[in-house]
Amino acid sequence: MRLLRLLLVVLIFLPEWVDAQSFYAIRRERSIIGSVGLGTSSYFGELANPGDYLNSKPSINLGMQYFLTNRVSVRSELTWFQLQGDDAKADDDGRRMRNLSFTANNWELNATGSVSLFPIGTRFYQRSKVNFYGFAGVGVLYSNPKAELNGQKYELQPLQTEGIEYGKFHFVIPYGLGVRFMLNPFLNLAIESGHRITFTDYLDDVSTVYKDQASFTDPIAAALADRKPELGLPGRPTGAIRGNPDRNDGYMFLNIKLEYYFPDDVFWNSNNKLYRSKRNANYKRRR
Numbered sequence: 347m348r349l350l351r352l353l354l355v356v357l358i359f360l361p362e363w364v365d366a367q368s369f370y371a372i373r374r375e376r377s378i379i380g381s382v383g384l385g386t387s388s389y390f391g392e393l394a395n396p397g398d399y400l401n402s403k404p405s406i407n408l409g410m411q412y413f414l415t416n417r418v419s420v421r422s423e424l425t426w427f428q429l430q431g432d433d434a435k436a437d438d439d440g441r442r443m444r445n446l447s448f449t450a451n452n453w454e455l456n457a458t459g460s461v462s463l464f465p466i467g468t469r470f471y472q473r474s475k476v477n478f479y480g481f482a483g484v485g486v487l488y489s490n491p492k493a494e495l496n497g498q499k500y501e502l503q504p505l506q507t508e509g510i511e512y513g514k515f516h517f518v519i520p521y522g523l524g525v526r527f528m529l530n531p532f533l534n535l536a537i538e539s540g541h542r543i544t545f546t547d548y549l550d551d552v553s554t555v556y557k558d559q560a561s562f563t564d565p566i567a568a569a570l571a572d573r574k575p576e577l578g579l580p581g582r583p584t585g586a587i588r589g590n591p592d593r594n595d596g597y598m599f600l601n602i603k604l605e606y607y608f609p610d611d612v613f614w615n616s617n618n619k620l621y622r623s624k625r626n627a628n629y630k631r632r633r
Contacts, residue, residue, distance in 0.1 A: 376470040376607035379411040381423075381536070385601030392552040392589040393431025393446060403428035405599055416465040421481075425454045429489075429597055431550050444588075445573040448491040448502065448550045454542075456520050458483030470607055471531035482521040487544065490514050491551045493570050500566055502551035507571035508588060509557040512548040519543040522598075526605070534605040541598045549595035558584040 386402035405427035413419045432447040460481040466473035492499045503514055522540030529535055547553040559581060562568035572581045582588070 377413040378608045381409040381603045381605045383407045383601040383603035387427035389429040391550045391595035417462045450491045453488040456485030475528045485518045487516045505567035516546045536603040552589040556582040556586045
C-alpha cells in the first residue's frame with residue numbers, strides 16, 4: 347500500500363509541477379492518458395451466493411490509453427486483484443455442508459477499445475466536463491486458487507482435486523461502462539464497472555463431480571477434495587455433484603481511477619509539439 351500511495355502522489359503532483367514550469371504546457375499535444383486506480387473485485391462461481399455483490403475484495407490497476415480520434419481510444423491495463431468464495435457463508439444448508447472454500451491473488455493484462463459518448467474538443471482541454479464511455483477487448487488472466495487446511499494454505503491447481511488438469515492462465519473478454527469527470531485540464535476522475543467473460547470453470551477449483559477418495563495418493567489432495575468430514579459428516583460418494591460444469595466462473599471490477607494527460611513528446615518526437623494557433627487566455631472555456 348505504501349507503493350500505491352507513492353504512485354498516487356507522483357501521478358497527481360509531479361506532472362503538474364513539471365508542466366507548471368512551462369508557459370506552453372497547455373499548448374502541447376496530449377492524446378496519451380496514464381491512469382492508476384483502486385477498486386473492488388467480485389467473484390461469480392460455485393462458491394459465491396447468487397446475487398451477492400457485496401463480498402468484494404481489493405483491486406489495483408495501472409493503465410495507458412491513446413486516443414485515435416476525438417471519441418475512440420485504445421488502452422492497456424495491468425490489474426492485481428483478489429477473489430474469494432466460501433461455502434461456510436452460503437445461505438443454504440447444502441452449500442454449507444459441502445464446506446469448500448478458496449482464495450486467489452490474480453493478475454490480468456488486457457487490451458481494449460473504448461468509445462466515448464461525447465467528443466473531446468479540438469484540443470484536449472476542451473473535452474466535456476462529464477463524459478460516458480463503453481469498452482470491450484481481450485485479456486489474459488493468471489489465477490492460482492488456494493485453500494486453507496489446518497492453518498496452512500495449499501495451491502489447489504496441482505492437487506487435481508477433481509482429477510482434471512487445468513492451467514493457471516486463461517483468456518478473458520473484458521467489457522463495461524464508465525463515466526469520466528474533468529477535474530482540471532490535465533486530470534480526470536473516472537468511475538468504471540467492468541465484467542469479465544472467462545473460458546474456465548476452475549477459478550475456484552470447483553466444477554464437476556467428486557473423485558474416488560481411494561484414487562488419491564496425496565492425503566492433502568484427498569482432504570481438500572471432500573471437506574464434509576471436517577464437519578463430522580460422512581464423505582461424498584464418488585461421482586456426486588461437486589460443481590456445475592455448464593457455467594463458467596466470472597468476475598467483475600468496480601474501480602475509481604485518476605487519469606493524467608501526458609504530453610505526446612514524452613513518448614516520441616512529435617513534429618507538432620505545440621498547437622499552431624495561439625491559445626485563448628481562458629483555456630477552460632468551451633468552444
